[in-house]
Amino acid sequence: MPMAQSVARAGAGPLGDEPAFVLGDHVQSHRELAARAAAVAAGLRSVPALSRTWLPSGTRLLAIGTGNHRVFAELFTGATAGDGVCAVLDPQWGTERTRAVLDRLRPDLLVLSAGQKGTREAAGELGIRTLTAGDFAPGVYADGSGVRGGEPVTPGEVTPVDGLSSYETWLAEWAGADPAGHLVPGDDLAPFLVGFTSGSTGLPTAFHRSRRSWRISLAEGRKVWGMDEGQRTLAPGPLAHGLSLYALAECLESGAAFHGLPSFDAPAILREPSTAWARRLIVVPTMLTALCSAAADFGAQEAARHLASVRTVVSGGAKLPQRLLGPVAALLPRARVLEYYGASELGFVTVGSSGHATGPRDVGTAFPGVSLEVRDAQGAPVPPGTTGTVHVRTPLRCDGYVWGEGSFRQDGEWATVGDIGQLTEDGHLHLTGRGGMVITGGLNVYPSEVENALSRLEGIETALVTSVPDDYLGQALVAVVTGAAAGLGQSALRELCAAALPRYQVPRRFYTLATWPLTSSGKVARGRIEEWIAHEDARLVPLPGLSRE
The missing domain is CATH 3.40.50.12780 (ANL, N-terminal domain)
Structure with missing residues (x-):
C-alpha cells in the first residue's frame, strides 16, 4: 500500500x-x-x-x-x-x-x-x-518538569x-x-524523492527515485525483515541518511511505531524508558560499537534487560566487523542480526545473517527480485571466484541524477556503482573494494572531495587523503599535507578543516613530509604514500598531537 x-x-x-512517531520525549x-x-x-x-x-x-x-x-x-x-x-x-x-x-x-x-x-x-x-x-523547549524532562522564563x-x-x-x-x-x-x-513511475550522495567535486550529487522503486522494496522487505505493525522500530541515526529514512518509511507504510532521537546518543538509548519497547534496531556498525561500549558503563545485565524486546538488528552502511558479533549477542541475546549491502542509487543489493557469513567480506546473497553479475574491464561476465565490477539488475534502482557525476552507471537492465567483488558458487557476494569511495562510520566519502576542500584552505599547498582500518569507524580518513598549515597541530588543523567540511569528512590524522614521491609521469605516488602510512615510515611526520589510540 x-x-x-x-x-x-x-x-x-x-x-x-x-x-506513530516518537522523537526523544515527543x-x-x-x-x-x-x-x-x-x-x-x-x-x-x-x-x-x-x-x-x-x-x-x-x-x-x-x-x-x-x-x-x-x-x-x-x-x-x-x-x-x-x-x-x-x-x-x-x-x-x-x-x-x-x-x-x-x-x-x-x-x-x-x-x-x-x-x-x-x-x-x-x-x-x-x-x-x-x-x-x-x-x-530547553529544560523539559520526561516527567514534565522544567521551566522556561519562570513558567x-x-x-x-x-x-x-x-x-x-x-x-x-x-x-x-x-x-x-x-x-x-x-x-x-x-503515480507509480513518478519521482517522489531526491536523495544525495557524496560528489567528487565537493558538491553533493543529487539523484531522484520513483515511487515504484520504494513500493517494491517495502513489499519485498516485509518478507526479509518480517515487517508488520507490531515491529516497533528504533532507528537512532540521522533521518537525512538513507538508513533511518527508509526505516521511517517502513513504519509509516506498515503502521508500526517509529522511535528516533534528536541526535545519536548511545547512553540515552539505554536510559530512556521509551526505547525499551523496540523490537527492531536499525543501525550502522559504529552505532553498535558505541552501544556496546555504553552498555559496559551502564551495566551489562541492566542494559540487556532494557533492550530485551529487540528481536531484529538490521545493520547497514558498512560491513559488520566479526569482533562485534560477541558483544552484540551479549547485549541483545534474543535478536537475530541481519546486515545488508546496498547503495543510495541501487537500493538493497544483498542481505545476509552475520552468523552465516562465509568470510569477513561476505555481504550475503541477492535481495529478493535482484540479480547479481560480476564483470571484467571489458564488461564481460566472469566465473565465480573471479574479481570484477559488481553489476546489479534491480527494480529498486534510482532513475538517474538530477545533477553531478556520480559512480552510478547503467547498461540496459543492469547498473553499477563501481564496487569491486566476486561471487561464490552458491551466490554469496564478497566485496573487496568500493571504487574510489571510503565508508567511514557508515557514511560514504570520496577522498578526492576532501582533498579538493583541503587544497582550498589557506596554508595548504598540496593534500593527499586516504583511509586506514579503524576498529570503531571501519575506515578512518587520514591526510598528508604540505604548506604553512603543516606547522599547525592536529587539533588546530582539524578546526581549520571544520569550516569547509562536514565533521565526518574531516581527517582523523594529519601528516607532513619533506618531499612528495612522484610517479614517472610526475604525479604524486599515492600508492607509495599509502604504504608509508601503513608501515609508519619515518618519511611521514605526524603533526603534533597525534594519538595512536
Missing part, C-alpha cells in the same frame, strides 16, 4: 491513538500524524510550482532541512503524497554546501529548524520561501519562532484538511 495512504488509514483506524499518534501530514499536503499544493526539466509540470518540491525534528514525519509524509516530491537535506553540510544545493534544487518550499540562521539567510538570498519550525513548560512544547516565518502558523491555515482526500497515492 502506498505510504501516505497507509498513514491516513492508520490515523482513522484502531491504531489512531497509538504512537510522541505523535497515528491520528495526529495523519492530520498534520494532510495539512502539509494541502498547503504544499497551494504553493506555486516552479518549472523543472526533471519533474512533471506542476509538481511541488519540498525540501526538509530540519535534521531530526518532531515535524519530520509529517513533512515527509505530506510532501510525498499525491504527486509531491521531497528532498531531505543534511544539516551537516554547512551553509556553503547547502546554499550550493539549494541554488540547483530550487525547492518550492523549504522547512528549517530555528537554529539554522546561515541556511535561512542563504535561502532568502536565493528567493526560496522558507518556514521555520520551533525547537524543543512551567509542557512536555513536547516548542520554542516560539519570533520574527520568522513560522511553520506552525503556516500549517494552521490548512488545519482540518481531510487525510483521506490529501494523503493519496501518486
Whole structure:
C-alpha cells in the first residue's frame, strides 16, 4: 500500500491513538500524524510550482532541512503524497554546501529548524520561501518538569519562532484538511524523492527515485525483515541518511511505531524508558560499537534487560566487523542480526545473517527480485571466484541524477556503482573494494572531495587523503599535507578543516613530509604514500598531537 495512504488509514483506524512517531520525549499518534501530514499536503499544493526539466509540470518540491525534528514525519509524509516530491537535506553540510544545493534544487518550499540562521539567510538570498519550525523547549524532562522564563513548560512544547516565518502558523491555515482526500497515492513511475550522495567535486550529487522503486522494496522487505505493525522500530541515526529514512518509511507504510532521537546518543538509548519497547534496531556498525561500549558503563545485565524486546538488528552502511558479533549477542541475546549491502542509487543489493557469513567480506546473497553479475574491464561476465565490477539488475534502482557525476552507471537492465567483488558458487557476494569511495562510520566519502576542500584552505599547498582500518569507524580518513598549515597541530588543523567540511569528512590524522614521491609521469605516488602510512615510515611526520589510540 502506498505510504501516505497507509498513514491516513492508520490515523482513522484502531491504531489512531497509538504512537506513530516518537522523537526523544515527543510522541505523535497515528491520528495526529495523519492530520498534520494532510495539512502539509494541502498547503504544499497551494504553493506555486516552479518549472523543472526533471519533474512533471506542476509538481511541488519540498525540501526538509530540519535534521531530526518532531515535524519530520509529517513533512515527509505530506510532501510525498499525491504527486509531491521531497528532498531531505543534511544539516551537516554547512551553509556553503547547502546554499550550493539549494541554488540547483530550487525547492518550492523549504522547512528549517530555528537554529539554522546561515541556511535561512542563504535561502532568502536565493528567493526560496522558507518556514521555520520551533525547537524543543530547553529544560523539559520526561516527567514534565522544567521551566522556561519562570513558567512551567509542557512536555513536547516548542520554542516560539519570533520574527520568522513560522511553520506552525503556516500549517494552521490548512488545519482540518481531510487525510483521506490529501494523503493519496501518486503515480507509480513518478519521482517522489531526491536523495544525495557524496560528489567528487565537493558538491553533493543529487539523484531522484520513483515511487515504484520504494513500493517494491517495502513489499519485498516485509518478507526479509518480517515487517508488520507490531515491529516497533528504533532507528537512532540521522533521518537525512538513507538508513533511518527508509526505516521511517517502513513504519509509516506498515503502521508500526517509529522511535528516533534528536541526535545519536548511545547512553540515552539505554536510559530512556521509551526505547525499551523496540523490537527492531536499525543501525550502522559504529552505532553498535558505541552501544556496546555504553552498555559496559551502564551495566551489562541492566542494559540487556532494557533492550530485551529487540528481536531484529538490521545493520547497514558498512560491513559488520566479526569482533562485534560477541558483544552484540551479549547485549541483545534474543535478536537475530541481519546486515545488508546496498547503495543510495541501487537500493538493497544483498542481505545476509552475520552468523552465516562465509568470510569477513561476505555481504550475503541477492535481495529478493535482484540479480547479481560480476564483470571484467571489458564488461564481460566472469566465473565465480573471479574479481570484477559488481553489476546489479534491480527494480529498486534510482532513475538517474538530477545533477553531478556520480559512480552510478547503467547498461540496459543492469547498473553499477563501481564496487569491486566476486561471487561464490552458491551466490554469496564478497566485496573487496568500493571504487574510489571510503565508508567511514557508515557514511560514504570520496577522498578526492576532501582533498579538493583541503587544497582550498589557506596554508595548504598540496593534500593527499586516504583511509586506514579503524576498529570503531571501519575506515578512518587520514591526510598528508604540505604548506604553512603543516606547522599547525592536529587539533588546530582539524578546526581549520571544520569550516569547509562536514565533521565526518574531516581527517582523523594529519601528516607532513619533506618531499612528495612522484610517479614517472610526475604525479604524486599515492600508492607509495599509502604504504608509508601503513608501515609508519619515518618519511611521514605526524603533526603534533597525534594519538595512536
